[in-house]
Amino acid sequence: MKKLIWIVFLAAFAVADLSAAEYYVDPVNGADTNDGSASSPWKTLAYAVATAQADDVLTLKKGTHTITATLTIDKALEIRGEGDKEETIITGKNNFKITADNTFVHSLTFADFENTWLNSAISLTSDSVVSNVVIRGFSVKQYCVNISKGLLTSSYITNNIASSCIAFFDLNGIVENCLLKGNKNTSSSATQAGIIRIRGKGMIIRNCTVVDNVLAGTSHAIYIPWVSSGNPKIYNSLIANNLTTTDETRNFNAQSASYTGYVVCNCIYPCPEISINGKDNFFIDPKLDADGYHILQDSPCNGGATNGVDNAGVQYASSYDINGMPRGDKPSVGAFEYIKKQEMVIVPKYSSQLVHQPDNLKLWCDIDGTYTEPLKYEWDNDGDGVFELESITNVFSNVGVYGNIAVRVTDGAGAVKEHVYEEIFVVHEEGAKTYYVDCVVGDDSADGSRQTPWKTIGQALSDLRVADGDGIVLSPGRHILDISAKVDKALDIHGERSDNSSTVLAVTNTVGRFVLRKDGARLRDFTVISEGVATGSALLDVQSVSLVSNVVFTGSFESTPNISSGSKNIVYMLAGTLSGCFITNNCANYCIETPNVALKKMRIENCAVVGNRCKRIFDIKSNVDMMNCTFSGNVVTDTSFCLNSRFGTYCNNIIWDNVDSNGVALPPNNDKSYYDTWYRNLLQGYESIPADRIKGECFAADPKFRNGKCLSFYSDSPCIDAGDNSHAPQSSVDILGNPRIFKKAIDLGCVEVQIMSGFYIRVR
Numbered sequence: 225m226k227k228l229i230w231i232v233f234l235a236a237f238a239v240a241d242l243s244a245a246e247y248y249v250d251p252v253n254g255a256d257t258n259d260g261s262a263s264s265p266w267k268t269l270a271y272a273v274a275t276a277q278a279d280d281v282l283t284l285k286k287g288t289h290t291i292t293a294t295l296t297i298d299k300a301l302e303i304r305g306e307g308d309k310e311e312t313i314i315t316g317k318n319n320f321k322i323t324a325d326n327t328f329v330h331s332l333t334f335a336d337f338e339n340t341w342l343n344s345a346i347s348l349t350s351d352s353v354v355s356n357v358v359i360r361g362f363s364v365k366q367y368c369v370n371i372s373k374g375l376l377t378s379s380y381i382t383n384n385i386a387s388s389c390i391a392f393f394d395l396n397g398i399v400e401n402c403l404l405k406g407n408k409n410t411s412s413s414a415t416q417a418g419i420i421r422i423r424g425k426g427m428i429i430r431n432c433t434v435v436d437n438v439l440a441g442t443s444h445a446i447y448i449p450w451v452s453s454g455n456p457k458i459y460n461s462l463i464a465n466n467l468t469t470t471d472e473t474r475n476f477n478a479q480s481a482s483y484t485g486y487v488v489c490n491c492i493y494p495c496p497e498i499s500i501n502g503k504d505n506f507f508i509d510p511k512l513d514a515d516g517y518h519i520l521q522d523s524p525c526n527g528g529a530t531n532g533v534d535n536a537g538v539q540y541a542s543s544y545d546i547n548g549m550p551r552g553d554k555p556s557v558g559a560f561e562y563i564k565k566q567e568m569v570i571v572p573k574y575s576s577q578l579v580h581q582p583d584n585l586k587l588w589c590d591i592d593g594t595y596t597e598p599l600k601y602e603w604d605n606d607g608d609g610v611f612e613l614e615s616i617t618n619v620f621s622n623v624g625v626y627g628n629i630a631v632r633v634t635d636g637a638g639a640v641k642e643h644v645y646e647e648i649f650v651v652h653e654e655g656a657k658t659y660y661v662d663c664v665v666g667d668d669s670a671d672g673s674r675q676t677p678w679k680t681i682g683q684a685l686s687d688l689r690v691a692d693g694d695g696i697v698l699s700p701g702r703h704i705l706d707i708s709a710k711v712d713k714a715l716d717i718h719g720e721r722s723d724n725s726s727t728v729l730a731v732t733n734t735v736g737r738f739v740l741r742k743d744g745a746r747l748r749d750f751t752v753i754s755e756g757v758a759t760g761s762a763l764l765d766v767q768s769v770s771l772v773s774n775v776v777f778t779g780s781f782e783s784t785p786n787i788s789s790g791s792k793n794i795v796y797m798l799a800g801t802l803s804g805c806f807i808t809n810n811c812a813n814y815c816i817e818t819p820n821v822a823l824k825k826m827r828i829e830n831c832a833v834v835g836n837r838c839k840r841i842f843d844i845k846s847n848v849d850m851m852n853c854t855f856s857g858n859v860v861t862d863t864s865f866c867l868n869s870r871f872g873t874y875c876n877n878i879i880w881d882n883v884d885s886n887g888v889a890l891p892p893n894n895d896k897s898y899y900d901t902w903y904r905n906l907l908q909g910y911e912s913i914p915a916d917r918i919k920g921e922c923f924a925a926d927p928k929f930r931n932g933k934c935l936s937f938y939s940d941s942p943c944i945d946a947g948d949n950s951h952a953p954q955s956s957v958d959i960l961g962n963p964r965i966f967k968k969a970i971d972l973g974c975v976e977v978q979i980m981s982g983f984y985i986r987v988r
Contacts, residue, residue, distance in 0.1 A: 291316030412441025714744030
């Protein structure tokens with residue numbers, strides 16, 4: 225988990241929903257006469273649902289939970305499995321119905337629902353979420369899942385027998401990031417879907433993979449009957465190799481020719497039996513892995529999806545794939561993002577602690593909750609008779625830009641050795657190299673290895689051996705940035721630790737700045753402090769499709785602000801993504817500026833801009849998506865408005881308590897000639913924005929920051945569960961490194977409140 229040390233503000237708080245309770249259900253050791261606590265769990269899920277109150281959490285212990293009668297979830301509960309989703313199983317011969325809004329069911333398996341008269345095994349008819357579940361081994365009369373509202377996401381639906389695995393009806397359900405494979409349909413009608421049947425108005429399928437299913441008669445894998453209005457939408461999905469029992473391909477069938485713009489960027493292979501009046505669909509071999517559903521590196525689905533939103537404001541691509549990995553600027557078609565094979569180098573925190581012989585030490589890498597085989601390791605005996613771990617390397621897949629990696633070390637007896645390794649490691653593409661910069665003991669005449677690091681960032685960027693994909697690791701300490709650091713290669717430049725306060729780049733003159741010129745460059749995990757007067761240009765100039773994450777920008781540029789003279793901006797963007805960054809206590813022209821002509825669409829997400837003195841907080845003149853950011857407590861010298869936006873798209877942001885020099889709160893700009901779009905935001909002064917630019921609910925209300933600046937909320941904050949999930953950030957974590965959670969809805973602003981059954985303080 226990434227760690228952030230806030231330089232100016234207090235420790236971070238996680239705030240509980242104090243009105244909610246957590247109960248436990250154990251099908252083996254529980255009893256319905258117990259109190260439902262962890263030490264005295266209930267036995268049956270039916271009793272737990274009947275007894276719990278709205279907003280309570282039901283944690284199901286590992287094992288098989290059997291439904292003996294129709295179970296209706298008619299209150300807003302969170303029902304979750306304990307541990308891996310395959311270890312907690314719900315089974316039975318009756319219906320599992322979700323009828324209450326704000327229900328959240330996740331991290332478990334529905335298995336072996338067998339009843340030839342069962343019309344719908346699972347029914348989702350409310351604004352609720354079913355996430356990270358497995359649905360397998362069903363044998364039912366009609367539908368495994370019947371969805372008319374809500375969200376089914378990131379789930380595996382395999383080896384079922386039914387008329388249809390998923391049936392949509394009439395309203396506004398969403399299915400995304402789901403794998404449907406190895407299922408068999410029982411309806412031979414040409415007007416029935418073999419796997420997914422859509423009959424309705426606002427239904428959405430996006431980033432699903434539907435492959436290798438067996439179809440009866442003349443049915444199709446995906447079937448859309450004609451409807452008079454409100455066409456359903458299918459985006460970025462992979463539909464391939466679905467065959468009848470006579471080996472005919474029947475992947476897709478739409479009964480209306482009026483679907484232009486609603487069937488977009490899908491890979492359908494082999495070609496469909498009818499023409500599709502959508503756009504950007506392709507009908508070529510998706511090049512799947514041996515397992516039949518993961519895509520290969522040269523697959524046309526790799527980076528082949530479309531991003532952005534349609535004309536109704538619906539996001540084409542999901543924010544995450546089926547495994548929770550964030551989708552990038554070029555997402556993949558289907559449920560799975562392709563992740564390049566990468567190499568990880570793990571550096572010991574205190575090598576002197578490792579005194580075990582090599583054959584008594586095992587290192588395990590935890591990727592997405594699964595420990596791999598022990599990693600390779602090398603030992604360096606420096607002559608003092610103590611074995612020291614020099615480096616550990618392993619080649620693996622499934623770790624993306626935001627992936628968390630945990631490591632455990634055990635001795636020969638299996639005892640875990642704690643506090644040996646840093647919590648963040650060097651991760652880069654296979655074949656790339658990693659170089660090191662140590663501001664204390666480095667030497668610019670050295671070779672940049674860990675043993676003989678360079679001293680300055682300038683040397684690291686000027687060395688001809690540094691190539692695309694290489695990493696540059698900055699040691700803890702104070703590094704001097706006194707050059708215009710032009711990053712012309714796709715380098716990953718980052719602090720050695722995820723604690724961004726441990727590595728500081730001190731800008732000491734007017735030319736000190738980063739310029740990112742090559743697509744794929746990354747800056748992360750450090751703090752930038754500006755010392756002295758700096759005029760013109762910007763501290764960070766992003767000119768490429770690059771990622772800047774977990775960076776703190778702080779420190780006054782000028783002791784006495786002179787905004788009109790062109791004080792230095794903090795961030796100037798022509799392209800790329802700014803994620804999880806903190807901009808505070810700066811004096812600048814603009815904190816964030818984009819020009820009139822942008823190179824590519826930009827994203828700003830999970831960022832906090834607080835406590836600055838500036839002409840305006842931001843000046844957005846081009847195509848920017850800004851999501852889940854917090855702008856608060858800034859003093860603005862422009863007395864008309866606190867921000868200027870001409871073409872930006874904003875959702876889930878908090879813009880509150882930004883004032884002029886007299887302490888008067890300022891609204892955003894209100895020029896009717898601009899084309900910015902506002903979805904769901906807490907926005908002081910939103911009334912000044914022309915009504916035709918507000919596409920979702922914007923409101924003004926005290927966000928109730930717990931520490932007054934944005935790090936956390938009181939439990940009655942209007943920001944909690946108030947966001948729009950269809951416009952969520954691509955990053956799966958908030959600015960503190962906590963996971964974004966989707967019970968009810970995403971929170972507004974840069975921090976996601978972690979709901980639990982108590983209250984705790986986490987000091988970072």
